[in-house]
Structures are given as structure tokens and as C-alpha cells.
Amino acid sequence: TFTMYYASWCPHCKDVKPIFKSWGADKGSVQINGKTVFVKMVEEQEMKSDDPNKGLVRGYPTFILNRAGNAQGIEFEGDRSPEGWAQWLGSKL
Numbered sequence: 664t665f666t667m668y669y670a671s672w673c674p675h676c677k678d679v680k681p682i683f684k685s686w687g688a689d690k691g692s693v694q695i696n697g698k699t700v701f702v703k704m705v706e707e708q709e710m711k712s713d714d715p716n717k718g719l720v721r722g723y724p725t726f727i728l729n730r731a732g733n734a735q736g737i738e739f740e741g742d743r744s745p746e747g748w749a750q751w752l753g754s755k756l
Contacts, residue, residue, distance in 0.1 A: 664701040665693075665739075665752060666716065670723040671706060679724055679743050680704070686745040695752045700728075728755055 667683050669676035687693040687702035694700075710717060716727045716736045726739035726748070737755060741747040 664703060664729045665748070666702075666727050666729070666736075667704045668710065668716070668720045668723060668725045668727065669704060669706060671708075673723040676724045682743075682745065683748075686748065693749070693752075695749055696756055698756050700752055700756070728752065730755075 665687075667680070667688065669680055683702075683704065687700075688704050691703070692699050692701050705714070707720075707723065710720070715729065715734055719725065719727055719736055719738055724743070726743075727736040728739065729736045739748070739751055741751045
């Protein structure tokens, strides 16, 4: 699962949120290298205290990949664009 953590007050989040939604969050998944990657968004106020990525979110927006069977998430580094997300995810799957 590839998650975007965002805050409604954050100007960077306001810029990237519609792009992330249309890229995959509205559909719930994307196909990367023939694999299904679930895509979701979590608003800061909706983050649960037991969210396994809570300690990784130090600012907004933060994008984190959680792979099945691995409790530790991987923080995204790269261009905040559909191409950047796809390239980065392809290198991590």
C-alpha cells in the first residue's frame, strides 16, 4: 500500500493532493510492473494512534510504501508526480 499522509492546511499538500487522487487514490490502486499497489490518503486528523507509519510522518505531505509481510514502511523520496511515484515504486517492488 502506498499512502499519502497530508494536512488540510498544508500548501504543498493542496498542490499535490488532486494529482495523487487522480493518479490512483480515487481508484484505490495502480498497476506497477504488473503488480497491484493499493493507494490511499490519510489526513493528519484521521491518523490513528496505532498507525504503523505514525513515527515516519514528520511533515506533510509524506508518502510511505508498506509491503505485505513487512511492518516497517519505506518513505518515498523523489519527484512528487505520477511519473516519480511510478518510477520509485517500480524500484521498490
